[in-house]
Amino acid sequence: MVETKGPTGPPHGPAPSLWPLGFAIGLTVALVGLVLGSWSTVAVGAVLLLAFGFVWARDVATGHGAPPVVDEPLAPGPESARHTVPLRSDRDADALPVMEDEEIETYPRSAFLSLSTLGLGGVITGIVAAPVTVFAVGPAFVGQGEEEVDIGPLDDYPEGNFIVATFLARPDEGEVSRRTAYVRNNGVVDGRPSLTILSNRCVHLGCPVQVNGLSLEGQKKTVEVPEGPTVELTPTEAASGFGCPCHGGQYDTEGNRTAGPPVRALDRFRYKIRDGRVILTSSYSVGEVDGQGAEAVIKAYDLAMPSVHVDGPEAILYPFEPPH
Amino acid sequence: MATTAPRRRRRQSKLQQAVDIPLDWLEERSGLVGATKYFLFRKVPRDSSWWHTLGSATLTAFLVQAGTGLILAFYYKPDPDKAYESIQHITNDLTLGWLVRGMHRWGASVFIILMFFHMARVFLFGAYKYPRELNWIVGVLILVTGMLEGFTGYLLPWDQTSYWATVVGININASAPFLGPFIAQFLRGGAEIGTDTLSRFYALHMLAVPGALFGLIGLHLYLVIRLGVSSPPWSSEGAGRDRAEVKPTGRAGLTRGRRV
Ligand code: HEM
Ligand code: FES
Numbered sequence: 001m002v003e004t005k006g007p008t009g010p011p012h013g014p015a016p017s018l019w020p021l022g023f024a025i026g027l028t029v030a031l032v033g034l035v036l037g038s039w040s041t042v043a044v045g046a047v048l049l050l051a052f053g054f055v056w057a058r059d060v061a062t063g064h065g066a067p068p069v070v071d072e073p074l075a076p077g078p079e080s081a082r083h084t085v086p087l088r089s090d091r092d093a094d095a096l097p098v099m100e101d102e103e104i105e106t107y108p109r110s111a112f113l114s115l116s117t118l119g120l121g122g123v124i125t126g127i128v129a130a131p132v133t134v135f136a137v138g139p140a141f142v143g144q145g146e147e148e149v150d151i152g153p154l155d156d157y158p159e160g161n162f163i164v165a166t167f168l169a170r171p172d173e174g175e176v177s178r179r180t181a182y183v184r185n186n187g188v189v190d191g192r193p194s195l196t197i198l199s200n201r202c203v204h205l206g207c208p209v210q211v212n213g214l215s216l217e218g219q220k221k222t223v224e225v226p227e228g229p230t231v232e233l234t235p236t237e238a239a240s241g242f243g244c245p246c247h248g249g250q251y252d253t254e255g256n257r258t259a260g261p262p263v264r265a266l267d268r269f270r271y272k273i274r275d276g277r278v279i280l281t282s283s284y285s286v287g288e289v290d291g292q293g294a295e296a297v298i299k300a301y302d303l304a305m306p307s308v309h310v311d312g313p314e315a316i317l318y319p320f321e322p323p324h
Numbered sequence: 325m326a327t328t329a330p331r332r333r334r335r336q337s338k339l340q341q342a343v344d345i346p347l348d349w350l351e352e353r354s355g356l357v358g359a360t361k362y363f364l365f366r367k368v369p370r371d372s373s374w375w376h377t378l379g380s381a382t383l384t385a386f387l388v389q390a391g392t393g394l395i396l397a398f399y400y401k402p403d404p405d406k407a408y409e410s411i412q413h414i415t416n417d418l419t420l421g422w423l424v425r426g427m428h429r430w431g432a433s434v435f436i437i438l439m440f441f442h443m444a445r446v447f448l449f450g451a452y453k454y455p456r457e458l459n460w461i462v463g464v465l466i467l468v469t470g471m472l473e474g475f476t477g478y479l480l481p482w483d484q485t486s487y488w489a490t491v492v493g494i495n496i497n498a499s500a501p502f503l504g505p506f507i508a509q510f511l512r513g514g515a516e517i518g519t520d521t522l523s524r525f526y527a528l529h530m531l532a533v534p535g536a537l538f539g540l541i542g543l544h545l546y547l548v549i550r551l552g553v554s555s556p557p558w559s560s561e562g563a564g565r566d567r568a569e570v571k572p573t574g575r576a577g578l579t580r581g582r583r584v
Contacts, residue, residue, distance in 0.1 A: 137510060144515040169516065176404040176518050205495040207488055246492060305508060307499035317501035322509040 017059055022052035037314060144323045149280045152223035152231050154193060154273055157185045162211060162253075164234040167280075171229050180208060181269055181280070182242070184253075186293040194294035198242070198255045199267040199283055206306040207246035209266070213239035242266065254289040254296055263309050265289055268298070283324075287311040369555040369562065375449070376553060378442040385435040386470075386541065390534060392428040400480065402526035404519050407482035432474055439467055451554045459547040466540045469533060476529035482522065490525075491517060 030045025151165050162182045170177040179199075186194040202209045214237040222230045241258065242251040250259040255266030265286040272279050287299035287310050301310040303324045309315045351357035368376070399418060401410040414421040443463060446452055452460035479490040494517070498508035513520030555562030 139520070140510050140513045141506075144509075170518070173518050174405070177516065205492040205499075207492060246488065305498040305505050306495045308505060318505065319502070320505075322506050322515070324515045 019056035150225040189294040197269040202244040204262040209242040382438040
């Protein structure tokens with residue numbers, strides 16, 4: 001026989017039971033329901049989950065279904081058979097020592113010392129850990145606001161076709177902050193220029209979407225902007241929409257999702273025209289766009305991360321967004 | 325001229341002393357020699373097989389990662405402007421850099437794959453059952469931590485593949501309800517991937533995650549040694565039957581016997 005180390009005797013754990021299986025099925029159904037966005041499926045799953053979870057927990061708590069503990073020296077008589085888990089003190093009252101003279105309750109020195117060691121250790125840990133934790137987490141959430149970006153004169157954006165504009169979102173961080181927007185000049189409406197400015201960040205999982213059409217690399221030009229780093233403009237022709245290289249998400253020319261996994265329309269930039277120059281002020285997320293160009297009706301929401309639902313019931317799952 | 329037998333014996337015992345004295349010194353002061361012997365010569369099931377070597381294979385893959393990773397860190401520069409160039413430098417210019425980088429890159433996949441093989445062996449043998457459930461749980465933690473190591477390491481070459489794969493990975497985190505967007509922003513170190521993302525991934529990949537892995541693997545091995553290795557499910561000895569008689573073949577103790 002192979003000698004195996006470790007505890008001998010029966011395992012101290014719950015007995016085999018089928019309830020966890022039902023629990024797992026309920027969980028799966030509920031999660032599948034969440035993914036499919038079908039609330040009735042979620043409800044069925046939740047009911048299964050709760051029901052099986054309850055009986056499982058009850059069995060564990062009451063020792064129901066646990067194998068009878070066989071105590072060798074005592075032959076299992078009718079009395080111990082009634083209790084699945086025999087209580088020693090029931091059968092043998094002497095097992096519990098009976099204190100005759102109650103000792104006067106004291107607060108021993110050792111208890112004081114161990115408590116004060118624990119307390120002091122806790123205080124020291126807290127003093128060190130608190131600032132370190134704030135430093136680890138804080139900077140990622142503070143000062144994340146968007147800066148205004150100058151993307152060149154309006155004259156560089158001729159009417160009609162999309163222009164691919166790349167610019168530095170945060171000039172102080174350098175090239176790593178270079179972003180891309182698709183800018184289309186819709187012409188002058190009511191005496192004011194109208195622009196459609198789409199972010200190229202795929203709202204599935206953030207890959208850079210590309211123009212479905214001709215990108216006229218030969219006509220690329222760079223524009224100087226006051227902040228220093230240049231803006232690059234590449235004209236396109238006959239764009240029928242945008243496509244994502246990562247998982248095949250497709251969008252139309254207004255940024256509406258037409259195919260693939262993205263959960264909403266492409267994000268957009270707010271803009272203003274100052275001294276004839278186009279300034280991006282901030283970006284926002286879009287549920288859906290009705291109509292085209294200057295007449296488009298845009299369902300706008302606060303900027304959300306890719307893959308996050310901004311409308312529909314799923315939006316409930318994302319009540320807060322970190323600062324952008 | 326041949327040495328005489330007693331002289332050879334005397335020389336041998338001198339040699340023996342040269343080994344024993346320092347070992348005894350160490351043992352008396354630390355007990356480490358006994359502990360090592362206990363570890364190396366502990367009993368394992370007679371019918372344990374090649375399947376049982378998958379855990380040690382995984383351990384070897386992990387140690388290779390730790391070693392090659394340390395050397396890569398001698399030359400790698402975790403800065404958005406230099407990271408890509410420093411990787412090119414390691415691969416194309418430095419002596420045998422291509423080899424060590426290749427070992428680390430391919431070894432990463434080997435490590436993960438071996439973890440899954442080892443896990444499959446434990447699962448299919450039923451080796452996760454009492455009293456080894458806790459070691460299965462530790463194993464699951466190792467698996468998750470190991471994959472986090474892979475995720476943080478993948479960004480470091482700072483090329484198009486690694487950049488966009490990390491963007492996608494972080495945004496998958498963001499898609500988790502409620503806390504997802506916050507975890508994603510923490511991983512990114514801000515609203516967008518930037519300078520801070522690379523350095524924090526580097527710190528996680530070089531220090532925090534491997535440290536956690538070392539600790540978890542230590543715990544894992546402690547439990548393996550404390551509980552012993554389980555017999556395979558087909559083991560007749562494990563089922564309580566007598567050991568089959570074995571007829572020795574070849575030189576005693578060197579070759580496996582044949583069952584009679
Ligand atoms: C870095 C990764 C890992 C290393 C280095 C490692 C190492 C080992 C080693 C050396 C053994 C001894 C027996 C054998 O080799 O089969 C072992 C056993 C075991 N491992 Fe792992 N392991 C890892 C990951 C995992 C994972 C992911 C799981 C499961 C989720 C797991 C669960 C177990 C269990 C339950 C045993 C006991 C098996 C028995 O006693 O027969 N391990 N591990
Ligand atoms: S990231 Fe665009 S389709 Fe997945």
